[in-house]
Amino acid sequence: MxxxxxxxxxxxxxxxxxxxxxxxxxxxxxxxxxxxxxxxxxxxxxxxxxxxxxxxxxxxxxxxxxxxxxxxxxxxxxxxxxxxxxxxxxxxxxxxxxxxxxxxxxxxxxxxxxxxxxxxxxxxxxxxxxxxxxxxxxxxxxxxxxxxxxxxxxxxxxxxxxxxxxxxxxxxxxMFAANAGKKAGEFYTPHEVSLLMSEIVAGHLKDRTEINIYDPTSGSGSLLINIGRSVAKYINDEDNIKYFAQELKQNTFNLTRMNLIMRGILPDNIVTRNGDTLEDDWPYFDEANPIETYNPLYVDAVVSNPPYSQHWDPSNKETDPRYARFGLAPKSKADYAFLLHDLFHLKPDGIMTIVLPHGVLFRGGEEGQIRRNLVEGNHIDAIIGLPSNIFFGTEIPTVIMVLKQKRENTDVLIIDASKGFIKVNKNNMLRASDIKKIVDAVIARVDIDKFSRKVSREEIRRNEYNLYISRYVDSSEGVEKWDLFASMFGGIPMSEIAELGEYWGAFPELKEALFTKGEGPYAELTFGNIEQTVNEHPAVKSLFSNFMGAFGDFYSFMKNELITNMASLNVLKEEAVLSAEIFARLTSIPLINKYEAYQILADEWAKTSVDLEVIQTEGFNAVKKVDPNMVIKKKDGKEEEVQDGWIGHVIPFELVQRTLLSDEYEAVMQKEGRLAEISSEYDEILDSLSEEEKDSSVTTESSDAFVAKEVSEKLKEIYADVDTQEIKALNAYAELSRKADKLAFISAHDDVVWSNMEASHDGTYAKKAVNAYLAELQCVFEFPEESFEAKIIKVSKLMAEEKEVKAQVKADAAALHMKTKETIESLSDEQALALLEQKWIFPLTESIKQLPHAVIHVLVHKIKALSDKYAVTYSAIESEVKETEASLSALFDELVGNDYDMKGLSEFQRLLKGE
CATH class of the missing domain: 1.20.1260.30 (N6 adenine-specific DNA methyltransferase, N-terminal domain)
Structure with missing residues (x-):
């Protein structure tokens, strides 16, 4: 496994x-x-x-x-x-x-x-x-x-x-955090949030040779560990990273230590303490002699996810060097107390990231004063608004604040990242592409429409140091507008066509090919087949041509990176190499979102990196291994682990079957396809049954399946009622006992095809032969196609076929499974490498190739939506309504009834006419 x-x-x-x-x-x-x-x-x-x-x-x-x-x-x-x-x-x-x-x-x-x-x-x-x-x-x-x-x-x-x-x-x-409710926050920062903070820190520290990192509310230690992993992509010796951690709760403090130790971190590089961060500043003294050993520790990075809006005691802390410059947080909310503690322990060229509730950006009072001092002291580097419901156990909106002791720039980068996530069970989760986009924006400090903006100190001052994200970055979707003239008389507003400006800029003359000038500021579609017009336009074809030019040798590049250099590449650093390559190739290609490409890479790399780690650790022959497939099964009321076949140690069985055992694989797939067809045929027959027929014993109580035993019984009844002239004659023959009577009957009845039975030596026919022929005649009797009897006969035949095909599939699949095992174990090096290509490189490159198609698909959809929006005018709808009203009123004139009926109809007609 x-x-x-x-x-x-x-x-x-x-x-x-x-x-x-x-x-x-x-x-x-x-x-x-x-x-x-x-x-x-x-x-x-x-x-x-x-x-x-x-x-x-x-x-x-x-x-x-x-x-x-x-x-x-x-x-x-x-x-x-x-x-x-x-x-x-x-x-x-x-x-x-x-x-x-x-x-x-x-x-x-x-x-x-x-x-x-x-x-x-x-x-x-x-x-x-x-x-x-x-x-x-x-x-x-x-x-x-x-x-x-x-x-x-x-x-x-x-x-x-x-x-x-x-x-x-x-x-x-x-997983325990996901099941721990509100207590999850005591020990766990979601991996994706931890990774985001770590990548920001690592980007700042990438040129250091020795690094000290500190988490004053360490929880499980995951933040420290992720920073270590992120920084390790840039540093040559991981043993040059030292970890400082403090945690208040004893059991959570133990988690921190266990987690750090088990990552192979040298004990000398682990400095931990079980204590109250806010009450007893640390690390800066020897536990045995705190007064005489005062020596504040300053680190390269501080990262923390403290408990939100916790009560604390600010008494007698006015002179505490952590808070003296900025002020004391209110006793009901310790958020800024934690932030200022982190900032105090930063070196002049250090960086810190901290997760806090959204309220720290705009709450007034003591917090407003601290926020003012932080802005005026030029310490706030970036603010990142996270998606809601991203932490286990709380739905509180949160932000990541990035601070530094010294900065060259005086603006604050504000990012609204609240829209980028996927839903996983009850929680929202950042995707790899969301993290990458945020980290890139922080490091490059770029303005991105509806996402990020550098805000000057002067603008923040004008807003009285309120840092509420939506004041500076509007990430809301625009409200859909409806043009009154176009709604009434038709045409497509040119102002709405202009909103697709990024496409018209990328595809010169495409707009003119699609639209013709209409009355005033309105246009009409030139062609009905929008998709064909777009795809055949030279500018669009040029996009595909340029894309293929940029990625023409991408497969060979990937093959060289992952296959040729398999044994020597650095798995931890390789994703950055690949993403940089993809981004570079997309530089000159318009419209394609590089972060969509990155997400494709991240999804595939999550699987490929695991394989590479296995191969680098166990050797290339790991590719040629299979493992027992252990599953939990119930036996005698107890669950036990048993083997259910085999699985590839690196290469999936299905990949081997599709490539090296395609004939056997296709044969099994065809039979499984036939089983699916049989299932569909059952459904069709069920749908065709009347309610009375569905209520019969041949279907389940819910009428969604046939009952095999009852179908068999019903079939016997149906065949027992079948009666033809030949069947009548055979039944009469079966009643005879004397040989002479039988011979005379045979001679007199040419309505029976006697040759279809094997005669006895005396020229008569035995009872067994007659009964077999009777059953055969009943089976071949043709009922009307839509009759209940015909449907039951068809179901019976399907059940017999299904049973046979299932047996074949089971036998063939078992044989294919064992042959796959043998094939993997006997792979040549060339075959193994080819399979790794298929697993690692083919899915990635094929998905990347689809990116320009996705862009065009979106464009076509938007043009169709714009066309459909004004295709039917209100004027046309009103005319159609009036015509319908007139037709209905005329029909009323032909109706007759008593005085009260006619009076009611007359009033209804008056309403229809709008009188």
Missing amino acids: NKQQLATKIWESANKMRSKIEANEYKDYILGFIFYKYLSDRELKFLKEEGFPQEDIETLVEDDAETVKYVRERVGYFIAYKDLFSTWLKMGKDFDVSNVTDALSAFNRLINPSYKMVFEGIFNTLQIGLSKLGDNSASRTKAISDLIHMIKDIPMNGKQDYDVLGFIYEYLIS
Whole structure:
């Protein structure tokens, strides 16, 4: 399984196993055990690399002071063999909850003193919460045993495995957050928001060789980790990134430390603290001697997503250097207190990003004064309005504020990014293209219509330092206008044609080819077939020609990048290379949105990058491997994991079938197509039945399917009622018993085709042969095509065919499945490379090719909409109404009735005439 499949499997199992335990609590147990497995596996790896034989590893005990010291000094902690995660798994039925409690207690005793800040108390939440996993020791033992077996397959070693581990950890945190309601905000910043903030920071820090980053409300640590990953695209040595984190809640603080440690970050590069950021400024002192060690730390970047509008105590903080320059936030809303704390710890050339509620942009009082001082101090670099409902557990509108200590420019870039998102379940989510567009706008500081604008300090002053986004950037869609003259008399307003100016600029003379001048400021369509006119126009053809010229060798470029350089390319940096290439090729192509192209790349890269990581870690032969397809099935009322065939380790089975086994694949597809046709034929017959026929026993209670058994019974009834002259004669023959009577009957009845039966040696026909022939005659009897009987006979034949085809599909698909497995395992290098091309490059390049077609499709749609808008005038509608009224009134004149009827009709006619 790849990391996404493994993460999904673990989440599904965990969600079932947690039973009545709240998601927010259960996450601490599962994530704690994952971390303990990581530490155990890390120690084992170290011991093996140091040359410890297995028999020596199995004798590791806490009493061995020399070995304990040796391991602690190099790993940072010591775990005895009996307490290793792998040992728990080997214990089988002998495993007990006490093994866990003893191991966690021992861990706290055996931490290297130098790494106490990193490891001390990291399992406190897990230790305290074990009691909630069951009512007694036996139930807790079972719950823990199930949990550790669920996570046992997570790999923990090597560069790729760190990524898999980190991905799974982050995935589980996000899924628990999605199920944790309002408590989600305590520990989770959505990955897309985190990535957006990280990319902005990374763009500012890309030329640094050593970087310190800090999150004062660290939660799960995802913001810090994403900044590290984003910055790592530019820095040569990831060990030159140092991470500072502070978190108030103990269990969330433990998440921060676990997450950072498991990403392979050196313990020396992790500085963390469990404390109140606003009450005790940090990092700037030694915990043991805070007064004499005052030494403020200044970092290259601060990133934070603090709790929104939290109460705090501003008492006696007027002289606090964090707030003295700007003012104190009101006690009911600590938003600016967090912001000013972050800003204080920035180096002069540093950058910070912070997520805050939308209200910080316009609320008055103390906040208004702080905002004024920040603007006048030239610290606010950019403001980004996010889509609503983007955070788990809250629908509060939010913004990202980007601030710096020193800036050359004095304007503020304001971005309204609230319209760019997709809906995922209950929440909105930023797409990769949305993030890219925002980051590009921030770095380049560009004005984009209805999206971003640089606002001068003078304009902000005129607005009394109110930074409400819609005051500066109008992202609303224009209200549709209707031209009164065109609505009454027809024609297309030239002013509305001019609104498509970007198209007329890109396609010279196309407007003139489509429209002719009409009366006054109005025009008429020249041709009825808009699509043909547009597509055949030389300027449009030129767009396609230029596009093909720009992307003519794009496939070969991609092949060289991903196939030729597969082993050596940097997966982390490659997406930026590819996006830059696509953007460069689109530079001279009008109308095509480069961010739509980027989204195509991002969607494909999400899959391709996983494959590349696997190949670079496991070697090229990983392409020629298959894995057991493990699924959860119920057996005897219990769920168990069983194998259901195979899946490609890298190459999907269907891709191999479509390319290398196309004949067998097409044969199965044709049969599956026939099954779909049969299903449609069932539906057609059902639709043709009368209500009385649908209520018969041959259909289900809901009348949406046929019942096989009842159809068979009804068929017997139908055939039993079939009666022809030949059938009558055969039935009469069947009643005879004497040979002479039978021979005489045969001689006298030429209405029976006797040759259709096999005669006995005495010239008569046995009862078995007669009955078989009778059944055959009944079956071939033709009922009227639309009769109920004909429909039931057709259904019966379809059911027989369906049964046969299903059996064939099952057998053929099973044979194809095994042949696919064998084909993957015996691929030549050339075949494997060709399949990777098909998987990685073909879908991307084909989707990119469709971009100009999409542009033209939108243009044609807009022209048609404009034409249809004024195609029918109000004058024409009014004339048609009057004609209809007159016709109806005339019909009334022909009606007769009693005095009251006629009086009513007369009044109705008067109303129709508008009298």
